[in-house]
Amino acid sequence: MKKYLVIFLMAIGAILLLSSIAFALTADEIMQKVDDFHYATTMKMEAEMIIVNGKREMTKSMTLLAEGESALIEFTNTRDRGTKFLKVDDSLWMFFPDAEEVVKISGHMLEQGMMGSDFSYQDAMESEKLAELYQFNIIKEENIGDRPCYVIEGIAKEDAKVSYYRRVSWVDKERFVILQEDLYAQSGRLLKQTVVNRVEKIGERWYAMDSVMENKLKKNTRTEFRIISIEFNVAIPEETFSLQNLQ
Amino acid sequence: MKKCGIIGCAILTVLCLCFAVFGGSALAEIGLGGKIETNFLGTIGPDGDVTTIWQEHLNLDFLLPDLGTTSARFEIDMYYEPQSAKGIPSFSGDVSKLYVKQRFSKWHLTLGRQPITWSFGSLVNPVDFSVNTDLLQMGGQGMSENAAVVYLPLGWATNVSVVAAWPELGQGTKFGIRGRTNLAGFDLTANYLREPERIVAWEGMQFTLPESQRMAFTAKGDLGPVGVYGTAGYNFQDVISDGKIVYLLGADYSFNFENGSKLVMQAEYLRDESGVIQSAQTGPNLLLGMLSYEIDEFAGLSMLAGFNPQDQSVIIAPIYKNQIGSGLDVNLSGVLFIGSETSQFGPKTVMGVMLPRAMVQIGVGYPF
Numbered sequence: 001m002k003k004y005l006v007i008f009l010m011a012i013g014a015i016l017l018l019s020s021i022a023f024a025l026t027a028d029e030i031m032q033k034v035d036d037f038h039y040a041t042t043m044k045m046e047a048e049m050i051i052v053n054g055k056r057e058m059t060k061s062m063t064l065l066a067e068g069e070s071a072l073i074e075f076t077n078t079r080d081r082g083t084k085f086l087k088v089d090d091s092l093w094m095f096f097p098d099a100e101e102v103v104k105i106s107g108h109m110l111e112q113g114m115m116g117s118d119f120s121y122q123d124a125m126e127s128e129k130l131a132e133l134y135q136f137n138i139i140k141e142e143n144i145g146d147r148p149c150y151v152i153e154g155i156a157k158e159d160a161k162v163s164y165y166r167r168v169s170w171v172d173k174e175r176f177v178i179l180q181e182d183l184y185a186q187s188g189r190l191l192k193q194t195v196v197n198r199v200e201k202i203g204e205r206w207y208a209m210d211s212v213m214e215n216k217l218k219k220n221t222r223t224e225f226r227i228i229s230i231e232f233n234v235a236i237p238e239e240t241f242s243l244q245n246l247q
Numbered sequence: 248m249k250k251c252g253i254i255g256c257a258i259l260t261v262l263c264l265c266f267a268v269f270g271g272s273a274l275a276e277i278g279l280g281g282k283i284e285t286n287f288l289g290t291i292g293p294d295g296d297v298t299t300i301w302q303e304h305l306n307l308d309f310l311l312p313d314l315g316t317t318s319a320r321f322e323i324d325m326y327y328e329p330q331s332a333k334g335i336p337s338f339s340g341d342v343s344k345l346y347v348k349q350r351f352s353k354w355h356l357t358l359g360r361q362p363i364t365w366s367f368g369s370l371v372n373p374v375d376f377s378v379n380t381d382l383l384q385m386g387g388q389g390m391s392e393n394a395a396v397v398y399l400p401l402g403w404a405t406n407v408s409v410v411a412a413w414p415e416l417g418q419g420t421k422f423g424i425r426g427r428t429n430l431a432g433f434d435l436t437a438n439y440l441r442e443p444e445r446i447v448a449w450e451g452m453q454f455t456l457p458e459s460q461r462m463a464f465t466a467k468g469d470l471g472p473v474g475v476y477g478t479a480g481y482n483f484q485d486v487i488s489d490g491k492i493v494y495l496l497g498a499d500y501s502f503n504f505e506n507g508s509k510l511v512m513q514a515e516y517l518r519d520e521s522g523v524i525q526s527a528q529t530g531p532n533l534l535l536g537m538l539s540y541e542i543d544e545f546a547g548l549s550m551l552a553g554f555n556p557q558d559q560s561v562i563i564a565p566i567y568k569n570q571i572g573s574g575l576d577v578n579l580s581g582v583l584f585i586g587s588e589t590s591q592f593g594p595k596t597v598m599g600v601m602l603p604r605a606m607v608q609i610g611v612g613y614p615f
Contacts, residue, residue, distance in 0.1 A: 078615060100361065244400040
């Protein structure tokens, strides 16, 4: 009897072990889930950026509309009131409110900090799914605070147009939201680090509502990005992402 | 004082109209923004004599609520010099924006005083709606026109705008048309401009500027990591212009340093054979460049320079900007003119005004 009990317990253990292996997610599957939560057909957001350098800080408030590879940002804080950016595919356009003129911005400016922040225009307005741009693999598992996470490394695919050659992401195992991300150049140098301070469940998805990005090339600076309100899959009028709407 | 009265009347008129149109409750939604600045301007004359001017500048931007598809803008600039060059207090003002915009289903109409610019990102624009030869924008705001503009969108990046402007009331209509599109990542425009014959008064004398016509093309895009842009324009033959081409080629590039700061570089070559910007005396060629260095998120340093290869004269303008405290802007800028008396940037008298050797401006501003 005792012998059969041992065999039975071993069988249960084997079944459980095999189950965990069979149902373990791959890195691509994990990042696909992250993409599914992070990206939406359309998005409407109200947010603010707090740019901090030492003891000095400035706040930029904005509204953002995004659909596919298009995004429209309008700044609403006093200093930059009326300034707008339109991204369509790889083109960036800027509306100057004083002259009421729209000018195309050179491509190399996409990598520069948006309005002085640590978020580049590309960071702020990127729309492609990570799973399409990077080859992922799981490095390890680790906790961020009390949240168990997959630590996933992504290397840019050969023809992918990306700002960061390598990225290491700490993905919440339960919520599939990135809680921390390190962004690297091809040389191996750490360029930026994003840490998420607050996530919220919006509908069926968990979304990072409060995050801090540090440019690791600069000392003593950071940019906090706080989402005040966000809606997914909203109806956006067809002519929204156009030069006429910038003016 | 007369101008103060005119601007005050304009403000009251607009507010009354807003009250009539929007009603009392909507009137409460009208916001007020703008900027207040104090500037100290110092000039060093050709003989080393120094003159200084204090100038106060107030920009008021009335944030009017939209009424469906109708929007309006009202913005004014006021300047006060407690002791002007003439030795007495001077007040001046300009209504930079006072227009109504109606968005119809397939086109837009904008009526009133509004800025009209046909910019393509260059440092100097020889094919703008109003050609501004003030390279350093030292002459004030200057781009607003009394105009009617019809804007016809034909695609997300394709549009046509037709402008009828009246720079000097009673002196004919300035007419312009501009088409714009995006092709293979390049922003392309074509424009045509016709200015009527007009009489201009200066220092008690009158000058007749003949009718003029110009057509031009512009392009802006990227060649690899470098931004490139250019224009080719043709000024039809008249008393001033010899009917020759004006063209400009430019490029810009940004470089990131190891410490995270960046340097943006921009360089242009202008060849004006038409005489609109570069006269026969100065020669047709002009080289311009700008370096802009981001010290940090709050401060930046720029250097603008121009060089005339024919007469070897140079203009250099360093600019330092910093944001301090709770949003106070500090600007420190200068201009240095280097050249002989007959050169483009040398000390000489232009339209009765002696150009200085150098200028310094220190300003503090606060946007609200």
